[in-house]
Amino acid sequence: MFRAAHAHPHRPSEPIDHPIDHHDLVLQPRDVTFDWGATPLHWLPGEPFATHTFDVLHLMLPELERWFVRTFEQALPLITDDRLREDVRGFIGQEAMHAEAHQEVLEHLLTKGLDPAPYTLQSEWIFRRVLGDRPELTPAARHAHLLQRLALIAAFEHFTAYMGHWILSNGHLDRAGADPAMLDLFRWHGAEEVEHRSVAFDLLAHLDPRYRRRVAGMLVTAPVLTRLWIRGVRFLMSADPELDDRVKVRFRDYLAATRKDLLPPPVSFARSVLRYFRPGYHPTQEGSTQQAVAYLAVSPAARAAAR
Numbered sequence: 248m249f250r251a252a253h254a255h256p257h258r259p260s261e262p263i264d265h266p267i268d269h270h271d272l273v274l275q276p277r278d279v280t281f282d283w284g285a286t287p288l289h290w291l292p293g294e295p296f297a298t299h300t301f302d303v304l305h306l307m308l309p310e311l312e313r314w315f316v317r318t319f320e321q322a323l324p325l326i327t328d329d330r331l332r333e334d335v336r337g338f339i340g341q342e343a344m345h346a347e348a349h350q351e352v353l354e355h356l357l358t359k360g361l362d363p364a365p366y367t368l369q370s371e372w373i374f375r376r377v378l379g380d381r382p383e384l385t386p387a388a389r390h391a392h393l394l395q396r397l398a399l400i401a402a403f404e405h406f407t408a409y410m411g412h413w414i415l416s417n418g419h420l421d422r423a424g425a426d427p428a429m430l431d432l433f434r435w436h437g438a439e440e441v442e443h444r445s446v447a448f449d450l451l452a453h454l455d456p457r458y459r460r461r462v463a464g465m466l467v468t469a470p471v472l473t474r475l476w477i478r479g480v481r482f483l484m485s486a487d488p489e490l491d492d493r494v495k496v497r498f499r500d501y502l503a504a505t506r507k508d509l510l511p512p513p514v515s516f517a518r519s520v521l522r523y524f525r526p527g528y529h530p531t532q533e534g535s536t537q538q539a540v541a542y543l544a545v546s547p548a549a550r551a552a553a554r
Contacts, residue, residue, distance in 0.1 A: 274337025303479030398464025411437030
């Protein structure tokens, strides 16, 4: 297995020699692997709250991204634009790889004495049962249900692109001593989220261009995602074998972590949501393709996969 010797050879936001046109980018999955043998439970030293706030992604993403894949596979036959069809296929490949990479971290958590099952079983129920396909519906109702799910995914992808851009631009995590393999995982994942940040949005617009459909997706996704994240942090803090099980999760802990630039600040997060509501918004306005490609060129895991 490959393990980075350091967090990254260059600054995450270092530019590349030639600008990348987002529309010319060919999306490709990278078969990355990580070695978690030397990664501590608190991979941000002395910062269990910030560590577990990130770790909620490991709890949610395997089932969430498998749900993305199943939903997009259902939408593929409806796409009449050849370029969009290829982008969707590239998106499916990347998201399937993301799910597997985060699944391996769940197995790592088990070796550290933290059982993620009580939370991940809930994720399975949400994304397989509540938000899964409903073959018993009429064709018209199944199509409407598909469009609703695509609107939710477009909103989810807005948040992943925001988080991807944030972690690619953040150097404080390195200075805080973040575990190199975990940091590379999040930056590799974030870079690919920035690469394909417009695919879900474009697919929704291709099948249902109505502004109200997009807005409805975000109005559901933003509060649900916030709630799931808060529950995830509380679960991880209480299940952490290295912490007192009476520890309380407080909003001021989040604010303290943002003051250290270890987590995105709430105002920035809220502004990203408001940007999504602009009628002329497009995901290419969020993040930088050039920055993402620059990191993927130096990411230890991505480079090892390319070899």
